[in-house]
Amino acid sequence: MLYLVGLGLHDEKDVTVRGMEAIKGSERVYLEAYTSILGVGKERLDAFYGKDIVVADRDMVEMDSDEILRDADKVDVAFLVVGDPFGATTHADLLLRADALSIPYTVIHNASVMNAVGALGLALYNYGQTVSIPFFTDSWRPDSWLERVRENMRLGLHTLCLLDIKVKEQSEENLARGRKIYEPxxxxxxxxxxxQLLSLLEDSSPSASSDSSPSLASADSLDPSTTLAISASRVGAPSQRFVAGTLAELSELDEEAFGGPLHSFVIVGRRFHALERDFAGRWAVDRERWNEVSNTVYAVRD
Amino acid sequence: MLYLVGLGLHDEKDVTVRGMEAIKGSERVYLEAYTSILGVGKERLDAFYGKDIVVADRDMVEMDSDEILRDADKVDVAFLVVGDPFGATTHADLLLRADALSIPYTVIHNASVMNAVGALGLALYNYGQTVSIPFFTDSWRPDSWLERVRENMRLGLHTLCLLDIKVKEQSEENLARGRKIYEPxxxxxxxxxxxQLLSLLEDSSPSASSDSSPSLASADSLDPSTTLAISASRVGAPSQRFVAGTLAELSELDEEAFGGPLHSFVIVGRRFHALERDFAGRWAVDRERWNEVSNTVYAVRD
Known part of the structure; x- marks a missing residue:
């Protein structure tokens, strides 16, 4: 049996009891280590689960899945994924290959940021599509995610923005020379x-900083001074931190205000209610401003 | 400390290790029992966690939260929620009341259907807003959710449809007479x-059954013969079952094809890819038809 086990959000104790039993009973244990990270290292997992876990990078999962699946029709093998096994990527490839080899599989679910973001207090029903914001490079400023945010905003929906992770990336030179040297x-x-968001907005609208009445702004204008957002750092960890404010307010804070990775944030859509305003208002940079924008621009009614 | 503990999807072993520690260390343990159900009864939880859990219905949580929060500034109290604590409802009310009483709280997340639906193989990034489909009554056919499905479809997004649960409901007569007698x-x-969906579609479009070319249908037409859907019953349980097909195909199956509750289903949007088609195709009522609709109407390219 191949077990796909979600590890949850932070450390070795966020696995489920069912998941831990599957890990302890497995002959080999792999940890998928390229779409997210836990707040603790592999050693903590090894000690707690009593296993010597093999860290599987993208190359291994995509190119060497036969090794992961070896004998899994006879012995149990566990493949661990931070969050939920179907969070950042579906691993459908691996499961279809297991199927083709007549290897049965069982999925053991867990929390991922996709549902744990509910802790911000905004109803999960009112989220639209999730976007992933990639790093700009000198020559490439990807912006397709911004149109998806606007699509959500037009419907009054919130957007969960997941932020880029670069793990085991090679520099262009090392890639070109085939050197397996990885950047930090x-x-x-x-x-x-x-x-990055604000710089794309400036590109697309030279009048974005004009002082037109904020309450007349269209739903998808994303005016930094009247668009609310809530950041969520290290969701599910003891050091979890939420910060609420306008995009402009959040952009003025330095990185320490949010702490270490992983970071994500939510852009608040118009389907926003008084209880949600009050719940998230506890984390506001400036509560008065938070309430003012909520009540005027977002038209929240008590 | 008030612990809000997600129990996950199916039984007593779906709690996380961290969650179980919090439950075992708590002086009182409540189970929120009105927004979802586990696949097992309270007795199984009592035995496994070594606690006599108090089942809290909606009245208790909303009207008698002071009892739940009593002394939680001095002793630990656990409030258990099926799935994730912020899944079906945010419990923001309870947490704000805890705050007002200076009671600290900790959330222990878990899987909910909102993220575990990833097991169908469709990328979670391409889901729009989630809808909840209420039971029709003799005098009321709520349909606002249908417009939300259409909003998602126009953007090419999938829709997770959660299905109504009626627990501890009173008949109109018993409600009027103030009798605390509850329907099954x-x-x-x-x-x-x-x-219910098909009957609303018939209302809104008398020509819905015309034989116009399916590939020319607009993205939000929801034509039953060319709109793909995947049902998910008892997600996360050993008896979990997925069924894929057109809306028309799924509507022709009897309830046994899906098994016992809880049921949900996903209406597939146009952001649908070959790997997803092949992954979900394994559960197709009629795989040939599944592939045909995927390739022609949804324009999936290999």
Missing amino acids: PRYMSVPTAIS | PRYMSVPTAIS
């Missing part, structure tokens, strides 16, 4: 993400 | 949900 991991912070 | 619980099945 990079995790996008909320200030970086918002500054 | 009712859980909407996929065939009921789809028949």
